[in-house]
Amino acid sequence: MDANRGIDRLRRGVCVGLATLWLGACVAERATTAVAPAAVRVPAEAPRTTGRERAADADHLKLVSSFGGEAKAPAVTRLLTEITDRLVQASDRPDQAYAVTLLDSPVINAFALPTGRLYVTRGLVALANDSSEVAAVLAHEIAHVTLNHATARSELELRSALVSKVVADVLNDPDTGAQLKNQSRFALARFSREQELEADAAGVKTLAAAGYDPFAASRFLTALNRTIQLKQGGGSRGEPDMLASHPGTTERVAAAIRAARKIGAPGLGTDDRSRFLAAIDGLAYGDSPRDGVVRAGRFIHPSLGIAFAVPEGFSLENTRSAVLGTTADGNRRLLFDQIEAKEGQALDAILKATWNDSLDPAGSSLGEVNGHPAAFALSRGKDWTFRLAAIRIGDATYRMIMAAKGSADPNAAFQSWTASLGEITPEVSASLRPTHLQIVPAPGPNPDDLARRMVVADRPMDRFLVLNGLERGAQLTPARSYKIVTE
Known part of the structure; x- marks a missing residue:
């Protein structure tokens, strides 16, 4: 990755897992736990999908595993099953069969397959x-x-690909073919955004028809937007680019409120808050300790057997492929990951091989980190300054990158951060408890x-x-139930 692409990854990384919140499938590699999905009860005469069961089951298993x-x-x-059953009966297709699966992921996400399989993460x-x-x-x-959004999108994708290929190959006009392909990307993006808004509007109608609070959609989208901002250290996500496949959250909130107001004033329907909170009491929250967690200012990864101190002012996001971090002002970023190394490959060569931009010879050196061999490097991009390290612990090689905006050199914080990397004892691993x-x-x-707990x-x-849908300065209602995160 070059310097600009590298910092793009660091910048985007802090919201990995949130980038597709309630928008589509964001896949992560994790192990499968065999628990049967809850099936919604449907009449025996309801039509069933035929001819694609084997492929559909394979898709289901891949999604669940990821x-x-x-x-x-x-x-x-x-509770999810009962809610789904109630919604189906109020939808335009009460004969459609559905199965809902609760995924063991802290990512906030939900999605559906055309077969009627619905997926909701525990993070969502x-x-x-409340239930609404x-x-x-x-x-x-x-x-x-x-x-039928998935089918319609697939047809448009196939049609767009066919037209551009015919022009490029058959008519021997690759330039026009490439132009048409690029134009089709814009068309698909617009199509997806229109689909999302259409699904939002239809969903609000079904929500109200099922007896739920129709304003619940805008409330959840607002919570989603606040979560994104919190993940980004308080910064604004900004407007989506032209190829974004989903409308901005603010746009969706406004549209959801308009749809609910067409049905009636706030206060309609039920939210079933008490039963919902009772059902989620004890639900696993956040990352599993086996995948790495932050405890008492340290990032600890039991499976890898390592830990490091969280640099002052940084918030971390643990993703499938890397740990990424940012400061509240966004002027500093970090990345920690494990990289593949050829047998006998020198650490300085590994840094060069995994960083395509030029490295400043003045910042290159070899040394040790807590008795482990290490190589250090410096790279200066147009807008960012990078400090890099490759550290070998046992058979594994870890890369640590810290970036500062402009010409500021993050070396002091970087040296303190890399010096904190070390192995952990089995006792430390055993002491970690999942949060819920x-x-x-x-x-x-x-x-x-409650916040201090x-x-x-x-x-x-x-x-x-954010977890309780409260604004800053809000007062709690004594004896009313609220969510906290504990071990």
């Missing part, structure tokens, strides 16, 4: 505050199925009382407010 397997939360799965369920908000998500995904949601009554109106990496007050 999202960490199925979550073991029977109460949540039962944790963000919701989860119902809003499921109604949106059901709308994608009933409106706990539903507790507010002891008083001050949110500090949050077991999170940083910004406990902000995370408590």
Whole structure:
């Protein structure tokens, strides 16, 4: 990766896993847990999909595996099934068969297959505050199925690809073929955005018809938007580019509110908050310790047997392929990952092989980090300055990159960060406990009382407010139940 592409990855990385929030499938490699999906009850005479069961089952298994397997939360799965059943009966296709699967992933996501399989992550369920908000998500995904969006998009993709190929190959006009292909990308992007807004509108109608609060869709989208901003350190996501396949969250919130107002004023329908909170009490929250977690200012990865200190001012995001971090102002970024190395390959050669931009000889050196061999390098891009290290611990080679915007050199913070990398003992690994949601009554109106009990990496007050759909400055209702994160 060159310098600009490298910092793009660092910049985008802090919202990996959120980039497709409630938008589509963002796949991650994790192990499968064999738990049967909950099937919605349908009449025996309802039509069934035939001829594609084997392929559909294969798709299902791949998706489940890539999202960490199925979550073991029977109460949540039962509730999702009942909500889906209620929505189906109120939809335009009450005869459609559905099966809903709760995925064991902290990513906030939901999606549907044309076969009627619905998927919701535990991260999404944790963000919701009542049954109507989860119902809003499921109604949106059901709308994608009933409106045949996947089939329509596939047909447009095939048609666009065929036209550009014919022009390029048959008519021997590759330039025009390339131009048509590029134009088709814009058409597909617009098509996807229109599909999302159409599904939002249809979902709100189904939500209200099923007796749920139609304003729940806008509430959940607002929580989603706040989560994105929190993940980015308080910065704004900004407007989507022309090829974004989904409309901006702010646009979707406004459209969802308009759709709900056409049905009636706020206060319609039920939210079923108490039952929802009872069902999610104890639900796993955040990353599994086996995949690496932040505890007491350190990132600890039991499977790899390593840990490092979180640099001051950084918030970390643990993704499938790397740990990425950013400061609140966005002026500093970091990346930590494990890289493949050829047998006998020198560490300085590894840095050169994995960084396509030029390295400044003045910043290159060999040394040790806590007794482990290491190589260090410096790279200056147009807009960013990078410090890099490759460190070998046992048979594994780890890469650490810190970037600072402009000509500022992050070397002091970088040296402190790399010096903190080391092996952990089995006792440290065994001491890690997964975090989960706990539903507790507010002891008083001050949110500090509950926020200080949050077991999170940083910004406990902000995370408590977002998790509970509260604005800064809000007062709690004494004895009312709220979500906190505990071990």
